[in-house]
Amino acid sequence: MSLVISHLARRFGATPVLRGIELEVRQGELIALLGPSGSGKTTLLRIIAGLDWPDAGGLSFDGTDWLQRSAAERRIGFVFQHYALFPHMTVRDNIAFGLTVLPRASRPGKAQIAATVDRLLRFLQIDGLADRYPAELSGGQRQRVALGRAMAIEPRVLLLDEPFGALDAQVRRDLRRWLRGVHDSAGTTTIFVTHDQEEAFELADRVVVMNGGVIEQIGQPDEIYDHPATPFVARFLGLTVELPVTMRAGRAEAAGLDLSGLPRRAIPDGSATLFLRPADIQPVSDPAAPFRVTEIASTGALLRIVAQNDAGCWIEAEVPRRGGRDLRVGQRIGLRIVAGQIFPGGTVPAALPAATSRTLKETRS
Ligand SMILES: Nc1ncnc2c1ncn2[C@@H]1O[C@H](COP(=O)(O)OP(=O)(O)OP(=O)(O)O)[C@@H](O)[C@H]1O
Helix, strand or coil, X not given: CCEEEEEEEEEECCEEEXXXXXXXXXXXXXXXXXXCXXXXXXXXXXXXXXXXXXXXXXXXXXXXXXXXXXXXXXXXXXXXXXXXXXXXXXXXXXXXXXXXCCCHXXXXXXXXXXXXXXXXXXXXXXXXXXXXXXXXXXXXXXXXXXXXXXXXXXXXXXXXXXXCXXXXXXXXXXXXXXXXXXXXXXXXXXXXXXXXXXXHHHHCCEXXXXXXXXXEEEECHHHHHHCCCCHHHHHHCCCCEEEEEEEECCEEXXXXXXXXXXXXXXXXXXXXEEEECHHHEEEEECCCCCEEEEEEEECCCEXXXXXXXXXXXXXXXXXXXXXXXXXXXXXXXXXXXXXXXXXXXXXXCCCCCCCCCEEHHHHXX
């Protein structure tokens, strides 16, 4: 029983917002749609819910064409960032709502609805709140109730649009763990939208990275984190240092950098760009090296090391505080690169000397 999205396209006026989306979500999976603002995540979710319609493409569930089915017929549970619980109803009545408005033929009896709500209240660990009104709840408690309300109708697919977006960091973390537990025990198929990487990576079985209405990459969190498929995904996931390198027989080379730790890549000879995280750069004391430490700053557990070469270009590395204790401003260092992703072609301005680097921050400013 999977949800299959094929060649889906949607435009608003002349602006394409979804461009050929292909995605299959398996029964019981928890999928995160991750991407910057405006990448089309909510539009995709609304189309799945039956609240909006594509201009082209298909959407089916368990072999049934959902584009021929109304929102109600699809039996979707939807939780929004600011879920408007009914203020004049208790938590219990809010959760029961979806069941009480079902068509008479499929509506359970009163006693059955009460039993379902009781079960959900216990399951979601909010039974102590059953008789409160929404105004008497914290933001996190409200979102738990909102999820209860969405789950009461036993949805085929549960859709969550930035459900924890308005909550503070600690509550978000607690709710994430809680949601993962709820998802696993209930066995629902869940798709949630977020622009928070940490949330997507901690929660999801698979992450779908979107940008400008297309899917840039689909994969398990580790797979995407370690092997971003495109420069966009690399930058989005924090590989913010971009170095021009030259490929020779699958190996990257750049003067002043030790790239021998990187595995061989099937990339044609010629210019390429190495993307990496500041933590992937290890400074090594070397009096003959072209880089000199210009700045050492503490960010708490980490030291941020800025080094500049004789051509005046700089690179930023992050090392654990203990590992960087012997570094001094003015010292010459070699830079050993321990991980990174290489894409063919140069994305750093060609005017930069080949042996140098800048962080994206500088490149963009
Ligand atoms: N009803 C509409 N009419 C016109 N343009 C729209 C409409 N709905 C969305 N858009 C545009 O479509 C694009 C994608 O919007 P969408 O809400 O799907 O993005 P998103 O990735 O969910 O962004 P966010 O994280 O900010 O919610 C945006 O540029 C938005 O302005």
